[in-house]
Amino acid sequence: MAAFDPDIQAMLDERARTMAAFTADHRPLALYALYRADLQMPTGKLAAQCGHAFDLAHDRAKLERPEITAQYRGSGNGTKLVMYGKNVGQLIRAYREAKAAGLPCELIIDRGHILLPHFTGKPIITAVGIGPAYKDEVANITKRFTLAR
Numbered sequence: 094m095a096a097f098d099p100d101i102q103a104m105l106d107e108r109a110r111t112m113a114a115f116t117a118d119h120r121p122l123a124l125y126a127l128y129r130a131d132l133q134m135p136t137g138k139l140a141a142q143c144g145h146a147f148d149l150a151h152d153r154a155k156l157e158r159p160e161i162t163a164q165y166r167g168s169g170n171g172t173k174l175v176m177y178g179k180n181v182g183q184l185i186r187a188y189r190e191a192k193a194a195g196l197p198c199e200l201i202i203d204r205g206h207i208l209l210p211h212f213t214g215k216p217i218i219t220a221v222g223i224g225p226a227y228k229d230e231v232a233n234i235t236k237r238f239t240l241a242r
């Protein structure tokens with residue numbers, strides 16, 4: 094095992110301490126980025142779009158569900174999940190379902206970038222950010238999506 098500087102070891106110890114607080118009735122929270130697989134985005138473009146989804150959903154959650162958002166952050170970074178759907182229809186459905194359920198969510202629309210064939214500079218829906226939310230709150234929405242690897 095590597096030896097760490099005291100400040101890094103303190104961070105590791107704090108994460109271990111907060112993990113001990115997870116009990117059998119713990120409801121996990123997560124922040125979700127759902128993206129379109131049909132766009133076949135290069136890795137960098139995909140990372141940027143998912144980053145936008147995480148950022149904007151989290152910003153909305155701070156306004157709409159501040160207590161849950163603070164709990165999500167806790168003393169760690171919170172769980173983030175990246176999942177993909179087949180097409181824009183799946184993303185719009187997830188967005189509408191999340192809105193109807195009262196979950197913080199944001200539709201990510203890229204514009205101004207050219208990366209043919211899909212990115213022509215015109216607005217295009219690339220992703221949806223949802224959460225932070227309890228995993229059981231979003232299970233019915235995310236069940237149609239596949240966890241990215």
